[in-house]
Amino acid sequence: MQRIPIVGGNWKMNTTRATAAALARAVAAANGTQDAVQVAVFPPFPYLIEVASALRGSPIMLGAQDVYFEPDGAFTGEISTSMLRDCGCNWVLVGHSERRHVIGECDDLVNRKVLAAVGAGLNVILCIGETKGQREAGEADAVNERQLRAGLRGVSAAQMKSIVIAYEPVWAIGTGLTATPEDAQAAHKAARAVLAGLFDPSTAQATRIQYGGSMKPGNAANLMTMPDIDGGLIGGASLNAADFSAIVQAAAPH
Numbered sequence: 001m002q003r004i005p006i007v008g009g010n011w012k013m014n015t016t017r018a019t020a021a022a023l024a025r026a027v028a029a030a031n032g033t034q035d036a037v038q039v040a041v042f043p044p045f046p047y048l049i050e051v052a053s054a055l056r057g058s059p060i061m062l063g064a065q066d067v068y069f070e071p072d073g074a075f076t077g078e079i080s081t082s083m084l085r086d087c088g089c090n091w092v093l094v095g096h097s098e099r100r101h102v103i104g105e106c107d108d109l110v111n112r113k114v115l116a117a118v119g120a121g122l123n124v125i126l127c128i129g130e131t132k133g134q135r136e137a138g139e140a141d142a143v144n145e146r147q148l149r150a151g152l153r154g155v156s157a158a159q160m161k162s163i164v165i166a167y168e169p170v171w172a173i174g175t176g177l178t179a180t181p182e183d184a185q186a187a188h189k190a191a192r193a194v195l196a197g198l199f200d201p202s203t204a205q206a207t208r209i210q211y212g213g214s215m216k217p218g219n220a221a222n223l224m225t226m227p228d229i230d231g232g233l234i235g236g237a238s239l240n241a242a243d244f245s246a247i248v249q250a251a252a253p254h
Helices: 016-033 045-055 081-086 098-104 107-119 132-136 140-151 158-162 179-200 201-206 218-222 241-251
Strands: 005-008 038-041 060-063 092-096 123-128 164-168 207-209 231-234
Touching: 005 092, 005 207, 005 241, 016 038, 016 045, 016 241, 038 092, 045 060, 060 218, 081 107, 092 107, 107 123, 107 140, 123 140, 123 179, 132 140, 140 179, 158 164, 158 201, 164 179, 179 201, 179 207, 218 231, 231 241
Parallel strands: 005 038, 005 231, 038 060, 060 092, 092 123, 123 164, 164 207, 207 231
Antiparallel strands: none
């Protein structure tokens, strides 16, 4: 089955109002005619409307870095699905390793966010991945399976059309370390097998699984030649439009 690659740029807690808009315009200019790869950017919350304006008329999609599961109410500092849609978002990241390991989000909270986002009509990138200690202990596949099963609890096979999985080994995020293409492929293949068990083989084959973890222009092509790697979730390299665009080009089928 041919899956359309998807490349996301997670800007994390970077940019200003001016630089976010400039970066969005540069990404749109460089990738505006790319129809073989889906492209999305995930700016900080305060700049969503600014970036939405900069992307208007381009095929680049807008996403948010997080969301809360309640529709409204007394939840100081949180942001709802309806607020994200009002800002022009059609994607949201859920369960990023920095949310799990820095902020302390548990599997149950991640699952509530997935269900709320999909239920509100947003597309979700659900992030999974093991720490260095877990990999060294031989627990990588078990950790990823647990996070997949927990994150997708209550999700239907039909709703999986709105969900992308991002495999992000925690030890490779922002460290300069990268999983070898073979190691990344093995993790993606294992995740797809879990999806086949949770749903069915056709749903598993249709679901896109991105790699995240220090993907750069220099290693993107080798990673994305692997049969189960369907694009990338890019951190640092997404802050440079030329580097990000080179990764998008590497993701395009050749």
